[in-house]
Amino acid sequence: MKAIELTSPGNFLILEKEIKDLLPESVLVKIHTIGLCGTDFHAFRGKQPFFSYPRILGHELGAEVVKIMPETSEKYNIKIGDKVSIEPYLNCGTCQACLSNRQNCCEQIRVLGVHQDGGMCEYLQVPASKVHVSNKLSFDQLALVETLGIGLHAVKRSQLRQGDTVLIVGAGPIGLGIANFAKSYGAKVCLADFSKSRLDYAEKKGLLDFPYLVNAQIEPEDLKSLMNDKLPDVIFDATGNKNSMANTFNLISHGGKIVFVGLFTGEMEFNDPNFHKRETTLMGSRNSLPEDFEEIIKDMENGKIDSQIWITHHVAFDDLPKEFSSFIDSKDSVIKVIVNV
The missing domain is CATH 3.40.50.720 (NAD(P)-binding Rossmann-like Domain)
Known part of the structure; x- marks a missing residue:
């Protein structure tokens, strides 16, 4: 599969990555949309905390489930073909924060696209517990859920x-x-x-x-x-x-x-x-919680959140390396850029 890797500040590389075997209680998703955010822009400029290079960016994701084990499908009520938003905060589940339902600030948190490779690629394997289903929303809308969740959590x-x-x-x-x-x-x-x-x-x-x-x-x-x-x-x-x-x-x-x-x-x-x-x-205020994702999705489905407020630009996946810096230069007119994979 194709992926876009930030090899060092200011330098992207399109490369081929293998798709790994599916792990238990995980899903393989096809990435359709990626929202760009300040984290990505800071990483590009070499000013992002908790970051190292090289790194595949991308944590605001609209995706489609393409592979899941039957027992995982039944346990999490997820099926092939479901449209999903990905909660990119991979928490340990055992630290004091996680046990207090504060997994957004887990002591060992790994955020996709920051601490480990994210979704700026064609396919991504993620834990089933981090998948939020909505077959009513568009992939553009699903890519907005994470960033809106941060505002709601705050x-x-x-x-x-x-x-x-x-x-x-x-x-x-x-x-x-x-x-x-x-x-x-x-x-x-x-x-x-x-x-x-x-x-x-x-x-x-x-x-x-x-x-x-x-x-x-x-x-x-x-x-x-x-x-x-x-x-x-x-x-x-x-x-x-x-x-x-x-x-x-x-x-x-x-x-x-x-x-x-x-x-x-x-x-x-x-x-x-x-x-x-x-x-x-x-x-x-750091990240957001699973219930924030669910609330955002419900409000989008019910028309309480107008997704058109946020999206101002689209760019094709293959064009992103050469177009990326232009979105930083035009920050006054750019609210949210959606990458179409």
Whole structure:
């Protein structure tokens, strides 16, 4: 089968890989669609944490089951021909996090396309427990489930309440996903980004109440002027930018919560008296849980999530190596790129 391997930062290679024998309680899927995300772009630029080269990228996947053992089919209610989204977080099942139903942050987690080879190939073998079936959704929609799940998980982590004021920093796919779910929870959403075109797009799609076009950095008084003299009850930072993340400690309301969804390779410092006097809650949000996948799929099937908001570009599998850098260069107009295999 064909696969696209990132051999080193900035360098892709199309190569042939063998399809391995099917393991017990696993399925072989035919990859139809792959969503590109910030993880892939950071890896291409050599700036992705938890990453090594060479690596086959791809963890946002829409696929079709092509091979499964009868006993696995019966146990997991999966059959050949099923259309599926793949949960790419391979957890150990025995660590403290896994035993507490927090397998999204398993101590030994292996994420497809990050810690081990992913789905930027024609066929992929995955554990049956990581397959989420929906024969109602398109392969494009199935490739969106993972990225939307990250936004949903972050909002659930925050225990967002109706009427809360929310600041989301970063209007990429993750930030827009967070905005979508924050709005559905009844929050008032301020979305901040350097890109006016992204903010205009989000406003057109009904994903924000207050756009904040960032110049140098976000200022508390500017936020108050936008949000009826209030600072946000909850801040989600989806930038993975150290300076942006550090600034959130100056923007949160007293008693508020900060959720770091993006990450960077380095250490974070903050002023403890400022943190303490506000009684700030700081949390990270990593990946998502199986129930988040199921909720996203159900909402897509019921028409509660408009998948057309997210997909702005398509590219053929064979054209990806030469087109990939153009999506980074055109980031203001690119929300989600879908690779068709």
